[in-house]
Amino acid sequence: MAKRRRKGGRAEPDGSLDIRMDDKDRTGSSRERRPRAKGRKPRRGRKRRGGGLLGGIGGLVRRTIRYAVAAVVVAVLGVGAVAGYYAAKLPPTSEWTVPKRPAMVKILADNGELITMRGDKNGEALTLDEMPPYLPEAVIAIEDRRFYSHFGIDPVGLVRAAVTNYAAGGVVQGGSTITQQLAKNLFLTPERTFERKVQEVVMALWLEASLSKRRILELYLNRVYLGSGAYGVDAAALRYFGKSARNITLAEAATLAGLLKAPGRYSPSNDADAAEGRAQVVLAAMRREGFITDREASLAMSVAIKPAHDIAGGSGRYVADWVMDILPGYVGALDEDIVVDTSIDLHLQAVAASAIAATLASDGAKLRVSQGALVAMDTQGAIKALVGGRDYAKSQFNRAVNAHRQPGSAFKPFVYLTALEHGLTPETVRVDQPVSIKGWKPKNYTNEYFGPVTLETALAHSLNTVSAQLTAEVGPKAVAATARRLGIASPLQATPSIALGTSEVTLLELTGAFVPFANGGRGVIPHVIKRIATVGGKVLYQRSGSGPGQVVEPRYVGMMNAMLQQTLATGTGKRAAIPGWPAAGKTGTSQNFRDAWFIGYTANLATGVWFGNDNGKPTRKSSGSNLPAVTWQHFMSVAVEGLPVADLPGNYRAGVRSYETASDPLRPPEDFGPAPDPATPEWQNPDGEWQVGEPTGSIAADDVTGPVPPGEVGGGQKRPQVGLLKRLFGG
DSSP, X not given: OOOOEETTEEEOTTSOEEEOOOHHHHHSOOOOOOOOOTTOOOOTTOOOTXXXXXXXXXXXXXXXXXXXXXXXXXXXXHHHHHHHHHHTTSOOGGGOOOOOOOOOEEEEOTTSOEEEEESTTBOOOOOGGGSOTHHHHHHHHHHOTTTTTSSSSOHHHHHHHHHHHHHHXXXXXXXXXXXXXXXXHHHSOSOOOHHHHHHHHHHHHHHHHHSOHHHHHHHHHHHOBOSXXXXXXHHHHHHHHSSOGGGOOHHHHHHHHHHTTOTTTTOTTTOHHXXXXXXXXXXXXXXXXXXXOHHHHHHHHTSOOOOOOOGGGGTHHHXXXXXXXXXXXXXXXXXXXXXXXXXXXXXXXXXXXXXHHXXXXXXXXXXXXXXXXXXXXXXXXXXXXXXXXXXXXXXXXXXXXXOOBOOGGGGHHHHHHHHHHTTOOTTOEEEEOOOOBTTBOOOOXXXXXXXXXXXXXXXXXXXXXXXXXXXXXXXXXXXXXXXXXXTOOSOOOOSGGGGGTOSOBOHHHHHHHHHHHHHXXXXXXXXXXXXXXXXXXXXXXXXXXXXXXXXXXXXXXHHHHHHHHHHXXXXXXXXXXXXXXXXXXXXXXXXXXXXXXXXXXXXXEEXXXXXXXXXXOOOSSOOTTTHHHHHHHHHHHHHTTTSOOOOOSXXXXXXXXXXXXXXXXXXXXXXXXXXXXXXXXXXOOTTOOOOSSOOOOOOOOTTOOSOOOOSOOOOOOOOBOHHHHHHHXXX
16 A cells, blocks of 8 residues: 655654644644654654753653652552551451550548559549649640641651651650550550561551540549559649649649640659759640640749658558458459558558658668568557658568568467466566476577576566477477467467577567457457548448457456566667556567567557568667567657556556566666677676576477577577575575
């Protein structure tokens, strides 16, 4: 077929036309575009006629835009793929629900005053309407000022944070929104990884799609960590200011919002100046965002923040820990907020904590003692004060409830009570002399012996050999049974050494076991919880009953009180005496001076005190007659203020009494610290004699079974006035 050429086109072999516009059609020029020869390639770099420089720039711009769009598409697809990969590791979306807030436990003292809040350390869950408006505004102003306009992620904030951090050469500003922080708190672990960050973004987007902005903010404010164990603004307000978040001031709200950056650094309890400086930054941000006026900001900045101090340095939290430990046994698993009424007297709690702290501050280092504990309970077993250690912030271990230590001679009252129940009396005489029980040879602290002494004198001066003799007579098993009957729950080794308190017990149970001497012989169950109810008032538990009933006959209670009063009047516990008040008790010192105890009581309160070291290292001769006795006296002197003086139960009177005079058969120890050297003239009697005579003999202990431990347990006593002993006992 012949090819035909037409103007503006060319004939194709099949007869079709390839229509091409000439240059005039493209550019308005009459110049006809010359056809390109078949197979001829265009010249590289050849400029399009009619385009000029502007046409080249336009093409470059168009190409740049195309490449940018392609890059963005690739980036979005890449980010989407990464997000999808890590999102796939999350639970199915059908299971994405906001976790139920842990139940709150409000723990109150016996007068209804708040001790602390617990339940994963939360305060009450407040709605935004229950909070003062400036509290959420303060948080938004300093943490996420575009909270109400972003979709869970704030691109502007991210860019700003990136620029700020780059300029600072480190991370000084975060880009996370409130929604992202809530997603992390609700669903994710706190570690900083790329995977966790991607999942945080995914969950933040879901929260924004599922909840309103108000609900997200409300959840955040009720769950965010604000330091010192406080989760949520209500718990933090109670912790730092002693009141609900409902009632905080503008300055206090700014202080709480300032904690979000670094709770430890800006805590008003730890650094008031740093907290105040950070609060002023928050107030300035609130003013910039229009939440408050210049006048309101100035007034708030002029207010000094006064943080509420925790009860006696945090000692109330030892009580709260114990309450939370035993609470499931009363009400099971918690599924709603509850209120626990306790028997704690906040005044006595503060006095107890200050007494422990003051004693350790003045003499702890000198005697190499680092810790102390105290328990006080009334004659029904209700705990009125409990201090588990020197400083809760430094150590949360509760030494009053959980530490098992050797009580030493503080265990001896159970030995003597058993002896009385076997027919002996306070006037019964035993010979204080070296004894041997199947190879075990207990010694007195000074290695000196006083010959014939009454049981009353032997107990008052904590003579080890007499206690060992009595245990051999009645049997270790009988002593262990007596201790268990009065309230010792820890395992007891029924061996000869039980006479000297070698089986470990807790301060709580040992103090409770002394209460029957104070209340006429009735056993008690030490307790701190009186009532448990929901916040709506539904009672879940109400304490009733008084304990196991009569565990000691009244006549033996009278005998024990007559003897144990002499510990304070003339014996090892003289430093614990309360002028004008009948009181009784017993000192205790374990082997190598590792533990020092004093357990004593009046007619209305029993209190136990312990000092020692957590690692069990020996002290520098800290004994029951010094640190514990002095601390007990300090606490009990305050505890009995304003109360009518009351005699101890029982009216038993020993036949021989001339205490508080020079005729005391054994001089009480006056030392506070290491025992004086026995060779000094201070220890000699007027006749210059040290011993009654050469003691001889040993005890046959056919009824004593079990292993016999070697060694000795410190007791602490001094030498007799020989002339008086001869007049009293002869020989």
